[in-house]
Amino acid sequence: MKVTVASVATTLALGVSTVLGAPSTIETRDSVTPVTVKGNAFFKGNERFYIRGVDYQPGGSSKLADPIADSDGCKRDIKKFKDLGLNTVRVYSVDNSKNHDECMKALAEAGIYLVLDVNTPKYALNRAKPKESYNDVYLQYIFATVEMFAKYDNTLAFFSGNEVINNGPSSAAAPYVKAVTRDIRSFLRARKLRHVPVGYSAADINTNRLEMAQYMNCGTDDERSDFFAFNDYSWCDPSSFSTSGWDQKVKNFTGYGIPLFLSEYGCNTNTRKFQEVESLYSTDMTGVYSGGLVYEYSQESSHYGLVKVNDKNVKELPDYDALKTAFSKTSNPKGDGEYNHTGGANPCPAKSKPNWDVDNDALPAMPSPAKKYLKEGAGKGDGFGGDGSMDAGTPSTETAKPGSGSVTGTAGDVTSTSSKNAAAGLQPPQLSMAPIVVSLVTGLSTLFGAGLVLL
Numbered sequence: 001m002k003v004t005v006a007s008v009a010t011t012l013a014l015g016v017s018t019v020l021g022a023p024s025t026i027e028t029r030d031s032v033t034p035v036t037v038k039g040n041a042f043f044k045g046n047e048r049f050y051i052r053g054v055d056y057q058p059g060g061s062s063k064l065a066d067p068i069a070d071s072d073g074c075k076r077d078i079k080k081f082k083d084l085g086l087n088t089v090r091v092y093s094v095d096n097s098k099n100h101d102e103c104m105k106a107l108a109e110a111g112i113y114l115v116l117d118v119n120t121p122k123y124a125l126n127r128a129k130p131k132e133s134y135n136d137v138y139l140q141y142i143f144a145t146v147e148m149f150a151k152y153d154n155t156l157a158f159f160s161g162n163e164v165i166n167n168g169p170s171s172a173a174a175p176y177v178k179a180v181t182r183d184i185r186s187f188l189r190a191r192k193l194r195h196v197p198v199g200y201s202a203a204d205i206n207t208n209r210l211e212m213a214q215y216m217n218c219g220t221d222d223e224r225s226d227f228f229a230f231n232d233y234s235w236c237d238p239s240s241f242s243t244s245g246w247d248q249k250v251k252n253f254t255g256y257g258i259p260l261f262l263s264e265y266g267c268n269t270n271t272r273k274f275q276e277v278e279s280l281y282s283t284d285m286t287g288v289y290s291g292g293l294v295y296e297y298s299q300e301s302s303h304y305g306l307v308k309v310n311d312k313n314v315k316e317l318p319d320y321d322a323l324k325t326a327f328s329k330t331s332n333p334k335g336d337g338e339y340n341h342t343g344g345a346n347p348c349p350a351k352s353k354p355n356w357d358v359d360n361d362a363l364p365a366m367p368s369p370a371k372k373y374l375k376e377g378a379g380k381g382d383g384f385g386g387d388g389s390m391d392a393g394t395p396s397t398e399t400a401k402p403g404s405g406s407v408t409g410t411a412g413d414v415t416s417t418s419s420k421n422a423a424a425g426l427q428p429p430q431l432s433m434a435p436i437v438v439s440l441v442t443g444l445s446t447l448f449g450a451g452l453v454l455l
Ligand SMILES: *[C@@H]1O[C@H](CO)[C@@H](O)[C@H](O)[C@H]1NC(C)=O
Pocket: 245, 248, 249, 252
């Protein structure tokens, strides 16, 4: 909600490398179990995993900083994360030219996972120019980030974008958001990296929240997300499950086939008691939701902070105690929280302007020059100091063939007759039929013409 940047993801490369000289497969005491997706839920091994997290953005949304590259600041804050009872933090941007090993290892040792936005202010989709900003320079940057963080076992998830769509008309950019999600998932598979879950973090928009969620989970498996998240500031204490309207959201999302969680929550209109915590981790919601992230750890100009950070010192604010109390008296549901074991895709939402302005389920193909990163890796990232990607590089010129992002398909396959697959006879029927239709019409009119002459 408060952030203009799309998201980034992080990973930890630990465990194995921590035991010097030992055969590298035995000792993994420091590592954490990677989180996976089953049905509409997250799992840590055989145990259901609920996100109990905060958005971690010291400096605020207007000051670009990479808290994972700041190992002193990170270790200072991990003490508070543990005291609050967190298992996850979300970071909005990382500098992919920096090293992140030390903080990621310290987080892993504390049992804390990272949800990472892969974008930065300079390397992101531009909702006003989605076609131009979806280009190979942009993909190189985010692939470099993904490559760097997928190696950490405690990277829980990558956000492919954050609030790119912020009203009805900007939903026209949704195919590009979905293409970026597909490309990150293709990249992980092609590079044989761990399949870190990838999804989008949506703005709190009543008029197309459900459409956006459905859209990210429709179509072929390679094009669908691993989860969906949205920001929700509608529960303002004092409130309840029904007063807040969260009961209606649960109803509307029942049957949604991938994990769902809140990427930002914590209305601060009135004194915050975090009463929503009790609902979020009860079976009122856990059949459909998998927890969420409180906005936000540090006090910034928007006054959502739990602590005031002052260099080496961290001062706990009243909201800190309120959240700590709410978490400590709320345990997870027993058993599996009534999650949906099946999961799966749903139909694509119908176009309905002005709220949902997407014609069909076609996606842009990966821009051609970016395909080499699937074979060769992304290479070095330019970090926060890079020139940016919004007006750089080569955009996508073609429409993707459904299934193009799968392991067996050549990533970036297109429907155009100029692609090598089309040349090999794989083009859609309507294209190969075209010349036949033309000649039939010609033949009929010839006959008809002849008949006219005969009459
Ligand atoms: C739930 O869905 C109904 C019907 O589509 C819609 O009118 C309502 O606004 C939705 N409620 C919420 C809270 O999303």
